[in-house]
Amino acid sequence: MQEQADKQFKLGVLGGGQLGRMLIQSGINLNLYTKVLDPDPSAPCSNLADEFVVGALTEYKTVMQFGEDVDVLTIEIENVNTEALEELERQGVKVYPQPSLIRMIQDKRTQKQFYRENDIPTSDFFLISDKKELEDFKNFLPAVQKIGKGGYDGRGVLKLKDESDFEEAFDAPSVLEKLVDIEKEISIIIARNKKGETKAFPPVELVYHDANLVDYLLGPAEISEEVAQRAEEIATDLVNKMEFVGLLAVELFVAKDGKVLVNEIAPRTHNSGHQTIEANYTSQFEQHLRAILDMPLGSTKLRTPSAMVNVLGEPGYEGKAVYEGLNEVLAQEGIYVHLYGKLYTKPHRKMGHVTIIDEDKDKLLEKINFVKENLKVITKEIENGND
């Protein structure tokens, strides 16, 4: 590396979606040079990365080639080729989070086993290989079946109340989790750097709507100081036991009996941390950069109570995106619109998010409703050219 001392430091990012986009946006402040890999030539990072490479994140050869000239390699999506990452790591590229941990997290089965083996509180579970094994667990119902690999945004998850639900069940290696009587769903974003320093953001609360898509997030979560502390302890214990380097999103259940249980984790910046950009002293994106670039972690303290609303493609519209109501929303104080640079919308596609800040809880809720009622992602065709 000596002869390269004068070379520009290069950060490689696997995945060029909105998480990568906001990472680059944050990295501008640190003069960060970025190289991004994504299969979509018009991915949200395509015009922002210093170098943008089109290619499959799951192909060994593509990832190997991509990673050869970067100094540090990270991910913004966990569905990547970990064999290539492990080989790059052996060749001296710094890969954070570590490939072995990404691999473990990729499969909900190994995730759950890790919790069990390391005394991380989580719901009781069994691992099954296929659908017919369900017959052995009739007494374990009601439960939730989660396929090991490939689930995302509520897909690959099924509630099994009784045997009558077995028919629709997934016929794939999966986890059968005891149904938790949930009081609240919360999320903690925690960072750990190579020195072992850890810092957790205050927990946020996920308020769900109809489908299994987040309706809005409240930060901080409305939970007792005890529960908040317990959640932070669990998250800290988790990253320390994993010796994790980077940012980890920890989704937890607060059960009706008061227990705090890990639901699942993601080894990257996360939808439940977007509001940190405006609401906390440090954003999750800068915190991830600090963690993987061996810099001191930033303060995670809250500046202002906040909420976050996803901006999703309106059902019934598919085509070139038009953001109806954008001006109305921007006219209000403490409302921050983040669009993800996606040219085309389709129903429920994540097109952006809105962070709302307000010291007053009632006003916060009013603004959430205002955003949800006014900001719609539709298409020009149906709007008759009026954008």
Place this chain on the structure above:
Amino acid sequence: MQEQADKQFKLGVLGGGQLGRMLIQSGINLNLYTKVLDPDPSAPCSNLADEFVVGALTEYKTVMQFGEDVDVLTIEIENVNTEALEELERQGVKVYPQPSLIRMIQDKRTQKQFYRENDIPTSDFFLISDKKELEDFKNFLPAVQKIGKGGYDGRGVLKLKDESDFEEAFDAPSVLEKLVDIEKEISIIIARNKKGETKAFPPVELVYHDANLVDYLLGPAEISEEVAQRAEEIATDLVNKMEFVGLLAVELFVAKDGKVLVNEIAPRTHNSGHQTIEANYTSQFEQHLRAILDMPLGSTKLRTPSAMVNVLGEPGYEGKAVYEGLNEVLAQEGIYVHLYGKLYTKPHRKMGHVTIIDEDKDKLLEKINFVKENLKVITKEIENGND
């Protein structure tokens, strides 16, 4: 324009320095497609703009060609070819701020005349064509001579205490301003959109050091409510009388006799507005975009008291930049480092800025000192490879 309805909206920016860089960084949230012109191929915007064109900002043909395919054209530096901008405007390109206003502001002589003709309070002055005319104004001393065109960051400004200073005086068309007995120097950033809506940021205070470079900024300025209100009235009156569209930086003197006088103005985002990124509800960069893109202006309210320190190249160092003390500074809460992506440093070159926020004034000052003592832009060579 009908057949272009589906074309991506394109913002052109003349100048690819740090102001353009932070404008692009802010515009990411609005899916803004940017095309930037700058003579330096490695300008701070070069890797961030969707399109980056290398060329002279002062050349008629270059600016004409650059502006032909953009929807809205703006500037991040006022030394541009205004003839080309006026022609582009005639051809239907929306140019904000308006070329005639940029032209008027480019020359401190026409600026001063505008104030006089429009009852904008400013220091008394005479226009002179060359050095020998100074002889007629011996009774007007002490005064400040400012050359009409080309002054920047304190260059082109000279204090004339008495006749003995005439020898060093500029032999160029200039303004001879009566010396003001200054209590404070403040700055107001104000935006006006096409609808005539105006919004001013709370005034900030410029605390000067040795040379004529800003040492640090305090926001809000420590001035009486009356002075703050008077400054805002003047700034509002100014943009309204100019029918200005965009962001205007208004530098003012608060004189010892209590008068508030316009010193000079800049038709663009400004060094004295950087701290708005973290300290105010809306940043000056987003506000400029809102103003020129005909969107509602954002709230300018302060979120947290703040200070801003420029990160300048350390005297004695010239070469590839190294940021000594960066980690120490980043370890502190409420300190935000913005580097400008400049590879090479030289004495006093603006390499970045740091915003500091704190509710407590004493802590704010402590942090300012900490940053000034610890963060140094030097070069590798002298550091013996230890970065």
